[in-house]
Amino acid sequence: MYHYTDFDRDFLAERNAQFRAQVERRLDGSLTEDEFKPLRLMNGIYLQLHAYMLRVAIPYGTLASGQMRTLAVLAEKWDKGYGHFTTRQNIQYNWPRLVDIPDMLDTLGEVGMHAIQTSGNTIRNVTADHFAGAAKDEIADPRPVAELLRQWSTDHPEFQFLPRKFKIAVTGSPNDRAVTRSHDIGLVMKEQDGEIGFEVIIGGGLGRTPMIGKTVRDFVPKADLLPYCEAIVSVYNRLGRRDNKYKARLKITVHENGIEEMRQRIEDRFAQLKPLFSGVDQVMLAGIEAQFALPAFTSNAPAPILDPVLQSFVDTNVTAHKRDDHAIVTISLKKHGETPGDATADQMRLMADLADAHAYGELRISHEQNVILPHVRRDALPVLFAALRSAGLGTANIGLASDIIACPGMDYCALATARSIPVAQEIAKRIDALRIEHEVGALKIKISGCINACGHHHVGHIGILGLDRAGVENYQITLGGDATETAAIGERAGPGFAYDQVVPAIERLILAYLDLRAGDEETFIDAFRRLGPAPFKAALYPQENQDAA
Amino acid sequence: MPIVTDAGFAPDDLNARFSPSDDLPANGPLSIDVASDADLTPVLARLEEATAIRVAFPSSADGRGFTIARQLRRAGYTGRLRAEGHVIADQYAMARRSGFDEVEISDDLAARQPEDQWLARADWQAHDYQSRLGRRRDTKSAAASA
Ligand code: SF4
Numbered sequence: 001m002y003h004y005t006d007f008d009r010d011f012l013a014e015r016n017a018q019f020r021a022q023v024e025r026r027l028d029g030s031l032t033e034d035e036f037k038p039l040r041l042m043n044g045i046y047l048q049l050h051a052y053m054l055r056v057a058i059p060y061g062t063l064a065s066g067q068m069r070t071l072a073v074l075a076e077k078w079d080k081g082y083g084h085f086t087t088r089q090n091i092q093y094n095w096p097r098l099v100d101i102p103d104m105l106d107t108l109g110e111v112g113m114h115a116i117q118t119s120g121n122t123i124r125n126v127t128a129d130h131f132a133g134a135a136k137d138e139i140a141d142p143r144p145v146a147e148l149l150r151q152w153s154t155d156h157p158e159f160q161f162l163p164r165k166f167k168i169a170v171t172g173s174p175n176d177r178a179v180t181r182s183h184d185i186g187l188v189m190k191e192q193d194g195e196i197g198f199e200v201i202i203g204g205g206l207g208r209t210p211m212i213g214k215t216v217r218d219f220v221p222k223a224d225l226l227p228y229c230e231a232i233v234s235v236y237n238r239l240g241r242r243d244n245k246y247k248a249r250l251k252i253t254v255h256e257n258g259i260e261e262m263r264q265r266i267e268d269r270f271a272q273l274k275p276l277f278s279g280v281d282q283v284m285l286a287g288i289e290a291q292f293a294l295p296a297f298t299s300n301a302p303a304p305i306l307d308p309v310l311q312s313f314v315d316t317n318v319t320a321h322k323r324d325d326h327a328i329v330t331i332s333l334k335k336h337g338e339t340p341g342d343a344t345a346d347q348m349r350l351m352a353d354l355a356d357a358h359a360y361g362e363l364r365i366s367h368e369q370n371v372i373l374p375h376v377r378r379d380a381l382p383v384l385f386a387a388l389r390s391a392g393l394g395t396a397n398i399g400l401a402s403d404i405i406a407c408p409g410m411d412y413c414a415l416a417t418a419r420s421i422p423v424a425q426e427i428a429k430r431i432d433a434l435r436i437e438h439e440v441g442a443l444k445i446k447i448s449g450c451i452n453a454c455g456h457h458h459v460g461h462i463g464i465l466g467l468d469r470a471g472v473e474n475y476q477i478t479l480g481g482d483a484t485e486t487a488a489i490g491e492r493a494g495p496g497f498a499y500d501q502v503v504p505a506i507e508r509l510i511l512a513y514l515d516l517r518a519g520d521e522e523t524f525i526d527a528f529r530r531l532g533p534a535p536f537k538a539a540l541y542p543q544e545n546q547d548a549a
Numbered sequence: 550m551p552i553v554t555d556a557g558f559a560p561d562d563l564n565a566r567f568s569p570s571d572d573l574p575a576n577g578p579l580s581i582d583v584a585s586d587a588d589l590t591p592v593l594a595r596l597e598e599a600t601a602i603r604v605a606f607p608s609s610a611d612g613r614g615f616t617i618a619r620q621l622r623r624a625g626y627t628g629r630l631r632a633e634g635h636v637i638a639d640q641y642a643m644a645r646r647s648g649f650d651e652v653e654i655s656d657d658l659a660a661r662q663p664e665d666q667w668l669a670r671a672d673w674q675a676h677d678y679q680s681r682l683g684r685r686r687d688t689k690s691a692a693a694s695a
Contacts, residue, residue: 007676007681010676011676011678012675014675015676016585018639021624021669022639025662025666028659030661030662030666031637031639031662032661034609034610035609035637035639037609038609040638060626121610121612148682151678151681151682152678152679152682154678155676155677155678156678156679157615157642157643157646157647157679158612158615158616158619158643158647159612159615159616159643160612160640160643161610161611161612161615161640162612199618224685226682234616234619236614237612237615237616238616238617242611242613272623273692275691275692276685276686276687276691276692277682277683277684277685278683278684278685279683280681280682280683281682281683281684283683284681284682284683432621
């Protein structure tokens with residue numbers, strides 16, 4: 001893992017002191033509210049429905065156990081005893097007081113954490129494959145490059161007041177777990193003639209105009225990555241629209257100018273910028289790479305698994321590791337009926353302790369709002385599972401219907417048009433009551449509480465979008481979305497459902513799938529692709545079928 | 550209209566009459582006003598004649614001027630480069646790092662954000678990730694040395 005240098009520490013201390021002064025200068029009138037707003041946003045502070053919210057970065061989703069314990073301290077000391085992990089590998093505290101936030105930031109700074117550029121019209125926290133460094137299928141660990149991008153984008157003087165927010169994701173594996181195609185810049189690692197580089201995808205995004213990103217260059221050598229990214233953002237900063245915030249994202253710039261025109265401009269700008277990079281960044285990168293060396297693995301031969309409950313957990317929550325004697329364990333923050341992505345301070349501490357005991361002290365946060373122990377000795381799985389289970393963290397549902405992504409929605413978010421957390425809770429409870437979850441198998445349900453699509457509903461196999469229709473919540477369902485390397489935007493199934501109708505509608509959909517599938521092996525998304533939307537729509541709208549008949 | 554530099558506030562010593570970039574006089578030397586949405590082509594065509602360029606910041610939320618400054622520097626402009634308008638003290642380091650020499654602010658803003666708030670950011674060369682990563686300042690010779 002990356003360890004902060006004196007430079008990083010000094011930068012952070014200075015930045016926190018600046019923000020402390022900015023809060024004071026807002027209070028004494030030196031800064032107007034309009035001037036202060038972008039400054040607080042670029043330090044991670046939102047004004048929510050009921051209170052301020054602090055969004056803390058977990059760069060590329062990687063956390064050391066000590067850092068997780070600090071997150072627990074923040075939850076206890078300045079929030080209501082819990083935190084909320086988000087779809088961009090951040091953690092949000094929903095109840096801090098503005099005057100306390102500088103102290104929270106100082107506490108985070110002590111363990112090399114911060115909230116810089118987790119909001120605002122800047123380059124946001126860089127996200128990465130949550131299995132990075134552990135996955136069997138990766139070319140190389142993408143996190144050193146993500147850390148380099150973090151340093152490059154932090155306080156970048158040219159890019160703090162962009163037309164709109166700007167998100168970068170990176171994966172080292174051809175199996176895209178980082179949703180690279182719905183980011184402003186998606187970086188997919190490739191190997192070409194023995195050289196490591198990246199396919200660069202631009203202009204992806206969800207929100208009210210969902211778009212799958214387009215490849216702007218097939219292969220950018222690793223050494224050219226910073227000037228190439230700088231060229232993209234520099235072109236965007238002048239070309240991106242500022243007259244309409246809904247048309248300001250890079251995806252619209254790409255859409256309106258065309259990928260060819262964008263490519264030309266970016267390549268021209270890149271040619272100017274490349275010589276400005278002296279190569280020192282590559283020396284720094286080599287130093288960063290060395291810090292991401294794998295832990296010194298030790299293990300004993302695992303005993304065979306006999307307990308069926310443990311077996312079920314292993315089947316759903318454990319993924320193959322680079323080494324056969326280790327495993328990647330995903331801890332579900334989606335216990336049926338709980339708020340997706342919430343963890344209490346006690347749970348955070350327990351996960352940190354378990355990481356120390358069985359997983360070399362390392363944790364990850366996934367964009368699917370779960371916690372991952374990336375390097376677990378296989379012989380430790382029974383002990384680990386028992387400990388998780390006793391803390392309510394043993395739910396075996398990763399990748400299943402109740403492993404739902406849900407944005408905060410009406411419960412917290414000032415922009416929400418509908419509730420999303422309660423919908424997720426009710427769907428999970430219903431599926432659990434029906435006892436069909438394991439039979440149904442892989443299924444991604446994603447819920448957003450408004451058109452901004454923070455819950456990624458467009459790329460859910462089943463997407464749910466909560467809207468407001470004349471003061472009444474109304475839920476639109478989309479089908480066939482896909483967040484992986486075969487990315488697709490889901491299509492709208494038909495008229496929306498009232499709050500009390502949406503859970504039964506999802507139930508009909510899932511039961512219909514069980515009837516329709518060619519066999520146990522055919523997943524929901526495969527059945528949808530084979531059959532098309534018609535039979536699924538028929539299940540969603542049975543009344544209409546009768547009317548038509 | 551105070552001018553802010555690393556030394557603090559000072560009166561404007563330029564004694565220039567600025568012309569908008571899309572309506573430049575036939576003969577130099579030129580002092581040019583560049584709007585944040587300006588096409589830079591006419592400016593770049595006559596950079597040799599320019600002695601002062603002033604880039605407008607219509608709002609502190611509009612960051613286009615930072616990119617414009619860097620474009621001008623990469624094209625070889627070495628004269629006075631001034632950010633003008635709604636630039637706040639918190640953006641002073643960004644302006645300097647992007648290639649501006651100075652910032653021109655209104656009397657109102659100067660009263661609201663007095664000199665000490667700007668001087669607090671005069672150490673703009675410190676704590677700079679960009680230079681730490683070996684990214685050189687934007688100049689023509691640096692941009693052409695490929
Ligand atoms: S999708 Fe809408 S309601 Fe949900 S978090 Fe984003 S802005 Fe808020």
